Amino acid sequence: MSEPRGLGDKQAEETGRSDTSILPRRLSEITHWDIVTDVAIVGYGGAGACAAIEAKDAGAEVIIFETASGGGGSTALSCGEIYYGGNGGTPIQKATGFEDSSENMYNYLMASGGPNADERKIRAYVDGSLDHYHWIVDKGLRYKPSFVATREIIQLTDDCLIYSGNEKAWPYRDKALPCPRGHKGRIEGDNGGPLLWQALSGAVEQRGIKVQYDSRVLALIADEHNEVSGVAIRHDMKEYNVRATRGVVLCTGGFAMNQKMLKKFAPTLAKGNAPLGNPNDNGSGIRMGMALGASVINMTEGFISMAFYPPGRNSSGIFVNANGQRYVNEDSYHTRVAYYSMLQPDSRCYLILHASDDFKPPKFFNPPIAGTGFTLEELEAELKIPAGALAQTMEYYNRHAAKGEDPFFHKASEWLEPIEPPYVALDCSPSGGGYVTYFTLGGLETAPSGEVLNVRGEVIPGLYTAGRTASGVPCSTEHYASGLSVGDATFSGRMAGMAAAGRIPTEASKGCRIV
Ligand SMILES: Cc1cc2nc3c(=O)[nH]c(=O)nc-3n(C[C@H](O)[C@H](O)[C@H](O)COP(=O)(O)OP(=O)(O)OC[C@H]3O[C@@H](n4cnc5c(N)ncnc54)[C@H](O)[C@@H]3O)c2cc1C
Structure with missing residues (x-):
């Protein structure tokens, strides 16, 4: 254990000096490991919880490192709307009289990605959507079989289904048959996020997965070929080296709270006046990946709301x-x-x-x-x-x-x-003076499995990411639909957790060369 070193993220942002603390630590310089696990999950929000559950269920030993003193991140603050459908329809869609084919949902999501749409991720999301619904329900979340026909941002009753995007608007209605896919948990008021979090954190606890709070991940640890073998964390004013034998999964959220990154990458979003998210949405995971040569995509894109x-x-x-x-x-x-x-x-x-x-x-x-x-x-x-x-x-x-x-x-x-x-x-x-809120959708480029790609399109061994640290299914400001961010964070978290635990072989990264 050594004394803290390098500039803290916040300090680096404020001083404008380069943020050297996120540079990868070289394996050759690591003299000892303080903690050893199979899979290290960085960030305990929606993506992190789902990655941890799947990795654990695949037989891996898992530790979650969370910088805050509690879990949930932006996921627990959210309305918990999740975009599900296809496969003939979810039980809620069916009960309320909507049939939803996978092809129809795929066509809509391709339109909702615009020119940035990732066909492979969208196909996987659509094909897995009904299973994802049941997976979340299995964790304890309940949905009421009801549909709200009025035009809403979020249902403030305990009702479930709404049109949560552009499905009925031109030009989308010409590309896919309109179908409602926004599902909110069965709870009154804007409490869908806390309810979802109760279910996910309950499943993490039930599995005995260790969560290390007040532990900020500072940097990745990698060898000279950039193969990732762990992370350096700061806890209680001391630094520790964590060895992750199977992989590190970055689930640190996006960068809505980092004005410097916003101005650099997403100036249109920065025109908004109210960043939406938790204070640790500062892009630390994205910057750690970039510092290791990871590719970033769709960094201009986000959700912006009037x-x-x-x-x-x-x-x-x-x-x-x-x-x-x-x-x-x-x-x-x-x-x-x-x-x-x-x-x-x-x-x-x-x-x-x-x-x-x-x-x-x-x-x-x-x-x-x-x-x-x-x-x-x-x-x-x-x-x-x-x-x-x-x-x-x-x-x-x-x-x-x-x-x-x-x-x-x-x-x-x-x-x-x-x-x-x-x-x-x-x-x-x-x-x-109206409340123009925003969060980011750009992030590390990945295969659908969550394996992070470098700027040459090659997989960085041992490094995975999910949720808003990655660029996933939602990747376009112009075409975004509510429910896609929590939907993608939870779904991509599961994919990355399975991949890191070794359940999905690197087959899932077809088309990406393995270094
Ligand atoms: C008020 C509100 C309402 C919303 N409503 C919806 C909605 O209904 N539907 C929808 O799809 N989207 C919604 N969103 C957006 C959505 O909630 C987020 O985009 C999504 O949940 C992000 O999930 P995540 O797992 O990537 O990140 P998060 O859930 O934010 O988790 C990231 C975690 O990583 C931790 N962390 C960060 N850096 C580090 C570090 N260096 N070391 C250790 N830990 C770290 C953070 O503290 C946090 O706990 C809403 C957002 C807000 C704020």
Whole structure:
């Protein structure tokens, strides 16, 4: 055991000096091992818990190292929405009258990955989705066989199924038959994450898996060929060397809390004003992998939210930019709307609605009222939109909406109706004060098994990753759907745990050369 050395992550970020503490420690310099295990899991959130359970069930000895004093990470803070389906449908989909073929779910997820979609990961996720549902239920999570038809960000009742993405919106509805796949656990309020965590942490405890809290993993330990053999951790102001004979699984979450990384890799997300996650979402696992030569992909991508609904009827309004021009179909998932909003000049954007007597701003988002008016001229003046521009947009929109048409953006007819005076404009710009939240989706490049790839596309032996430390099924801001991050974190955690324990041979990394 030696004294602490190197700059701490936080200190390095604040000072702007290079973060030498994450550089790999060389095996040749390690004089002793303080702890020996088969599989070392770094981070005890959704991905880490699932990796640990599978590795243990595959017969490996497992220790989880968690920097915080308790487990759960962002997973336990989340709404716990999980994206399941395909295979004819989950029991909840079937009970509520939805049939969901694997091909249909695959087509939707390919669209939801956009140009970054990873076919192999999506195929594995879809094929394993029903099994994953049963695996989670087997750990104790309960779902109510009910469907919420209204447009929601998250169900605040104990109901289960919602359309949680862009399934019904153009252009997705033309690529796959719309089907709801967002499943939330059976609990009132926004408590799906804690409920999911109860089930996962219960399964970890039941298996007697050791969790070492207050233990920050500082760096990987690797030989001169970059084969990983363990990690260096800091616990109680001392450093320890951990030998992991079968593998290290990095499950440290993303980098929403690291402004330096955000500015460098994901400047569009950084336009948001409220990072969403736990304080240790600082990209430490991603940086440890990068320091060993791992490839990173989709680092610009993330979830960014302007939760302008509920109420669903807000989708009947129009989003306009500072020039009074429309830019998106408002029946899109809120992340898609936020994504296009961030691309507008100065990210200025307004939601224009009819000011009904019972008008209330959307409660999750709470954007300020930027203007009101009985005429569009009044509203243009209040919003400092060039005179006549908003009136022109509105005239065109209303004329077609009256016929149930939206020639520019193809909003579904159920949301199309002319917007009548009086008007209200909500300032949805990040600078306006509404709550524009974000988290990251980019990370280490992996095979579907979770084996980490280096910049030459080769597997780094002994190194695995899952959840938001990796780039997985959700990999596009524009096309994201709720439930994909927890769904992918738990699913990819399982894959990585099995692979690290040796249950899946490196066969799973077909197409990737083994060093
Ligand atoms: C409020 C909120 C609501 C959300 N709702 C949903 C939803 O309903 N559906 C959905 O799909 N997504 C949702 N998300 C996003 C989702 O929760 C996360 O993206 C996902 O759970 C991340 O899982 P993970 O296992 O990768 O990371 P985490 O669950 O964050 O786990 C990472 C763990 O690693 C630990 N750690 C970090 N660095 C180190 C280190 N160096 N050494 C040791 N330990 C370390 C952290 O302390 C943490 O415990 C939500 C997020 C939030 C915050």
